Amino acid sequence: xxxxxxxxxxxxxxxxxxxxxxxxxxxxxxxxxxxxxxxxxxxxxxxxxxxxxxxxxxxxxxxxxxxxxxxxxxxxxxxxxxxxxxxxxxxxxxxxxxxxxxxxxxxxxxx
Numbered sequence: 001x002x003x004x005x006x007x008x009x010x011x012x013x014x015x016x017x018x019x020x021x022x023x024x025x026x027x028x029x030x031x032x033x034x035x036x037x038x039x040x041x042x043x044x045x046x047x048x049x050x051x052x053x054x055x056x057x058x059x060x061x062x063x064x065x066x067x068x069x070x071x072x073x074x075x076x077x078x079x080x081x082x083x084x085x086x087x088x089x090x091x092x093x094x095x096x097x098x099x100x101x102x103x104x105x106x107x108x109x110x111x
Contacts, residue, residue, distance in 0.1 A: 029069035
């Protein structure tokens, strides 16, 4: 997803309802369902920011921690063969598998 809104560490999608000619979206990368809509790009951005602020305020009032979109850890299913190859490559380089994967992702994102 290339075009995303960003605010206070949260990312929001941008979609168009062609029938009603309304822009809409939801906050991505969290389990909570946080939606917003607007009739223009300016309205959509404002609605997104208000939705994030409302979510954070609700969390504060309910005394719960708001979800963080990115925690720095995730699970990847790569299959046995790729897992084995990556683990051996990591050992050959004298690093842990996590560091090997981190470097591979970093390399790919630079490309």
